[in-house]
Amino acid sequence: MLNSGRQGHTKFAGIAIFILLILWLYKLNAGGFLLPTRELTEKSGQENADSPDSEAILTLGETIETAAKSKPISDAAESPDAKSKNPTGGKKHEKTVIMGKTHSEDATWVKEKLPGWRPVIYAVDNRTEEDYLHVLVNKGKESMPYLTYMIDFYDDLSDVNVFIHAHENGYPRAWHNDPQSADYSAVKMLELLRLDNIREKGYVNLRCNPNPGCPAELRPQKKIFDKDSIEIGWKKLWEHIHGNDQYPESVGVACCAQFAVTREKIHEKPKEYYEKLMDWLLTTDEQDAGRVFEYFWHIIFGMPAVHCESGYRNCICEVYDCTAGAGKKRSLNKLVMKRAV
Known part of the structure; x- marks a missing residue:
């Protein structure tokens, strides 16, 4: 009987420890310590995210191979839609949301749920989708549609231009969205975005959580790199743009290439x-050019390398609206955890 009692206590203690361990891991994840890697979330449901569609290979292969090398500034950098398809109709817009989508992604939520925004959406891997714009070739993940917009719309930019991914919500695919509402909603992210802060600063990273990316994700001055290190391609892009090898000691920015x-x-450049940036993207043999640009966008727009x-809390209320009603401060926890309606 005594042995039976001890076994019962031992079993109960084991279950209690297991439950506490699960709760501890959950708390770590909620705080940003355990995050899915960008590579993992991109591979999940996006197997073709960086493979050119067959029509693009047939119709644009020669353009990319020859024009990008001989006349990259004028020919190769211009998308097929640059002259033929302009969704603005010459009208000036206050704010535009820009993204690239794969054939498997549904981007209809942008027009349905963000009526105040001009949508500029690129179908990156299917040139038959008539409701969207198109890129030269599917390469470099979001960097291709981002650069295509900057080039094709250079004379028709909005006051505020927001570059995001096509995920509307959901974990883990939209885990990088701030503020972290219960479903990581991109709609809520844009609804809360402070346009006055963007106008004041000129460039704003949409992610306040520093993990991953800060304080020093890249070390370009290192002498030896693993063969898959992002630094290798990053240094090539730096040399292509700056014409020197005076790399910064460290590069750090909160992931994941979503910014305003x-x-x-x-227009400062x-x-x-931007056509020179496109030239590098079209001709580089780097397998992960999108990650290279992820740690280059902030430098392009005049921010320091790091x-x-x-502070996360201060950042959240600078980038997003933390006020409600007659200027009363909203609880940050409610802001972060409030489910998008």
């Missing part, structure tokens, strides 16, 4: 600058 930029900030916010 004003018209004036984009001539159109040819651009990491000092």
Whole structure:
């Protein structure tokens, strides 16, 4: 009987420890310590995310192979839709949301749930989708549609231009969206976005959580790199743009290539600058050019190589609206956890 009692207590203690361990792991994950890698979430449901569609290979292969090398500034950098398809009709817009989508992704939520935004959406791997714009070739993940917009719309930019991924919500695919509502909603993210802050700063990273990416994701001055290190391609892009090898010691920015930029900030550099970036993207043999650009966008728009916010709570209320009613401060927990309606 005594042995039976001890076994019962031992079993109960084991179950209790197991439950506490699960709760601890959940708390870590909610705090951003355990996050799915970008590579994992991109591979899940997006197996063709960076493979060119067959029509693009047949019709654009020669253009990319020859024009990008001989006349990259004028020919190769311009998308097929640049002259033939302009969704603006010459009308000036306050804010535009830009994204690339694969054939398997549904981007109809943008027009349905964000009526105040001009949508510029690129179908990156299916040139038969008539409701969307198209890119030269599916390469470099979001960097291809982002650069295509900056080039094709250089003279028709909105006051505020927001570059995001096509995921509407859901974990883990939209885990990088801030503020982290219960379903990681991109709609809620844009509804809460402070346009005044963007206009003041010119460039704003949409992610306040510094993990991953900060404080120093890349070390370009290292002498030896693993064969798959992002630094290798990053240094090539730096040399292509700056013409030197004076790399910064460290590069850090909160992931994952979602940001807002004003018209004036984009116009600080001539159109040819963005065409030069496109030239590198079209001709590089780097397998993960999108990750290279992920740690380059903030530098393109004049931020220091290490651009990491000092405090998550302060950042959230600078980037997103933390006020409600007559200027009363909303609980940050409610802001972060409030489910998008």
